[in-house]
Amino acid sequence: MAARSACQNSSLLNSFTLPCVPFPASSTSVSFGSSCRANHLPLHVTASASDSRKAMKVDGTVFKDRTVLDLNPLAKHGAPSSVSAAAPISVVATEVETLPLDRLKTGYLKFKENYIKNQALVKSLAETQTPPYMIIACADSRVDPCTVLSLGPGEAFVLRNIGNMVPPYTGNSCSSAASAIEYAVLHLKVKHLVVIGHSRCGAIKALMGIEEDRSNRFSEFIEDWILISKTASKKVKSLHQSAEFSDQCTKCEKENVNNALWNCLSYPFVREKMSSGELTLHGGYYDFVNNAFESWSVDLALMSKVEKVQ
Amino acid sequence: MGRYQNEGAFEAAVDALDNLLTKCPELKATAGKKVEELVKELSLEAKADHAKQAVVSHADTVDPIQKIKKGFQEFKAHFKKEQTLFKALAESQHPKWMIIACADSRVDPAVVLGLELGEAFIIRNIASLVPPHSKESGHSSAGSAIEYAVLHLKVEHIMIIGHSRCGGIKALLGMKEDGSNKFSEYIEDWIGIAKHASKSTMAKCAQDCAFEDQWACCVKEAVNVSLWNCMSYPFVKEGVQQGTLALHGAFFDFVNGAFERWAINYKLEEAEKF
Numbered sequence: 337m338a339a340r341s342a343c344q345n346s347s348l349l350n351s352f353t354l355p356c357v358p359f360p361a362s363s364t365s366v367s368f369g370s371s372c373r374a375n376h377l378p379l380h381v382t383a384s385a386s387d388s389r390k391a392m393k394v395d396g397t398v399f400k401d402r403t404v405l406d407l408n409p410l411a412k413h414g415a416p417s418s419v420s421a422a423a424p425i426s427v428v429a430t431e432v433e434t435l436p437l438d439r440l441k442t443g444y445l446k447f448k449e450n451y452i453k454n455q456a457l458v459k460s461l462a463e464t465q466t467p468p469y470m471i472i473a474c475a476d477s478r479v480d481p482c483t484v485l486s487l488g489p490g491e492a493f494v495l496r497n498i499g500n501m502v503p504p505y506t507g508n509s510c511s512s513a514a515s516a517i518e519y520a521v522l523h524l525k526v527k528h529l530v531v532i533g534h535s536r537c538g539a540i541k542a543l544m545g546i547e548e549d550r551s552n553r554f555s556e557f558i559e560d561w562i563l564i565s566k567t568a569s570k571k572v573k574s575l576h577q578s579a580e581f582s583d584q585c586t587k588c589e590k591e592n593v594n595n596a597l598w599n600c601l602s603y604p605f606v607r608e609k610m611s612s613g614e615l616t617l618h619g620g621y622y623d624f625v626n627n628a629f630e631s632w633s634v635d636l637a638l639m640s641k642v643e644k645v646q
Numbered sequence: 647m648g649r650y651q652n653e654g655a656f657e658a659a660v661d662a663l664d665n666l667l668t669k670c671p672e673l674k675a676t677a678g679k680k681v682e683e684l685v686k687e688l689s690l691e692a693k694a695d696h697a698k699q700a701v702v703s704h705a706d707t708v709d710p711i712q713k714i715k716k717g718f719q720e721f722k723a724h725f726k727k728e729q730t731l732f733k734a735l736a737e738s739q740h741p742k743w744m745i746i747a748c749a750d751s752r753v754d755p756a757v758v759l760g761l762e763l764g765e766a767f768i769i770r771n772i773a774s775l776v777p778p779h780s781k782e783s784g785h786s787s788a789g790s791a792i793e794y795a796v797l798h799l800k801v802e803h804i805m806i807i808g809h810s811r812c813g814g815i816k817a818l819l820g821m822k823e824d825g826s827n828k829f830s831e832y833i834e835d836w837i838g839i840a841k842h843a844s845k846s847t848m849a850k851c852a853q854d855c856a857f858e859d860q861w862a863c864c865v866k867e868a869v870n871v872s873l874w875n876c877m878s879y880p881f882v883k884e885g886v887q888q889g890t891l892a893l894h895g896a897f898f899d900f901v902n903g904a905f906e907r908w909a910i911n912y913k914l915e916e917a918e919k920f
Binding site: 436437439440442443444446447448451452458459461462463465467468469475476477478479480482483484485486487488489490491492493494495496497498501507510511512513514515516518519520522523527528530535536538539555556557558560561562605616618620624625627629631633 | 714736742752760770802813
């Protein structure tokens with residue numbers, strides 16, 4: 337690992353620049369060629385005769401690119417007479433469509449080139465993962481935690497949702513956060529659970545804008561989700577009434593992290609692991625306006641004092 | 647179990663084998679093959695344990711907060727280099743992609759696909775699942791994220807990425823219909839979203855199919871279940887029909903170093919009069 341950081345260049349994408357080791361022949365018997373064909377979508381369609389997508393072969397890996405139907409997003413539900421007019425548009429559409437995919441392909445091949453250089457890591461991760469961290473972060477495209485904190489494959493089990501929120505323990509089934517925390521804490525046995533909030537969070541801004549009487553409802557799901565943190569917004573509004581709205585939002589972004597941490601503690605298995613010293617909880621805040629990051633830890637002793645008073 | 651208790655058990659097993667082979671020497675060939683397999687299996691386990699210990703002991707020796715502090719310092723250098731990009735991002739985000747990926751530490755989509763910050767709105771949960779649209783659920787992490795991405799950020803693509811050796815899908819394959827072997831409080835209720843993937847995998851894979859193949863097949867079937875569940879959200883269906891939104895499934899295989907992508911498309915043809 338020390339060698340890794342010494343070799344690390346400034347490009348984030350090349351996190352594992354180690355001396356090149358040839359990629360060994362795979363010893364597993366999985367053959368994706370045959371299993372790929374079996375995995376058509378359950379929709380019965382007549383596949384288009386001409387498949388304009390070719391399979392890309394790079395370094396012996398076939399990068400498969402299949403569509404069940406020709407992707408033709410600008411096709412109009414039109415009469416046959418519009419076909420000739422539509423044809424040039426659909427050609428352009430296909431070209432535009434492939435550019436975002438080409439971007440992913442290039443990114444993946446670059447990642448792979450570096451990843452396979454570290455054979456020990458590749459082999460070990462193929463067998464199992466033992467991340468020391470679980471991170472709960474926002475889905476915002478600007479705050480990918482592994483990018484921001486330079487974490488590589490195998491280092492952090494990551495849950496991401498709108499507003500990096502954790503609903504409290506209710507015994508209610510079908511919760512992405514609860515299942516992920518249970519898995520991380522009891523099965524992966526992570527040692528550190530970190531909730532990371534961030535600047536200019538759209539979810540927090542929306543939360544702070546929700547009227548008491550919910551009269552300005554604008555969404556089907558978003559508000560029900562972000563109201564998980566309504567106590568955070570209430571607290572900030574009452575303690576900082578005269579502050580600028582943007583300052584209030586910043587305070588709420590941090591208060592929301594504390595609210596999520598508090599909700600984590602409402603899970604019995606989290607409290608158990610914290611009491612036994614096997615798990616520590618941390619809050620974090622990434623400010624991409626000022627390029628700064630702060631973190632704080634949760635003191636269970638303090639928490640249990642609060643509980644007793646109540 | 648005490649240390650000597652373990653060794654005693656091993657000695658006893660070897661003695662029993664010795665006795666059996668003395669009585670029935672014709673079994674030696676079979677026994678030899680099985681011992682060979684056992685040695686292979688145990689060597690893999692030993693390697694994995696060793697590697698695991700290497701990772702774990704590294705985590706023990708480095709202060710975890712120091713590690714992420716250092717990680718952020720490294721990132722800061724990149725941030726300073728890309729001033730224009732990050733100034734623009736500070737104001738607003740306009741990602742073209744929404745990616746739904748597993749929380750597994752080995753499959754961070756930004757790392758695996760070499761994405762720069764600002765390119766993809768990413769949600770991650772166990773087994774990259776999307777539950778179907780439902781008006782009655784109290785709060786939905788996936789629903790709220792998809793609504794925000796499609797209606798507010800106006801992403802152009804949604805990609806759901808499954809991966810090799812997914813623990814969530816392995817648990818799904820092991821789940822009994824009657825729930826008699828339930829081991830968790832929340833995990834199985836969550837992965838039950840993809841229970842039809844388990845059924846269709848059983849239907850697709852032959853009886854003698856290797857578990858590794860079944861596992862991979864089930865991961866891809868689960869991705870398809872989630873893709874169709876995405877389509878159950880009216881705003882997703884509208885986007886796909888209007889051609890403003892494309893849905894993709896993908897499978898990242900970190901065992902063999904491969905990445906596959908497939909698409910879902912949906913087009914209503916004009917009614918034809920008979």
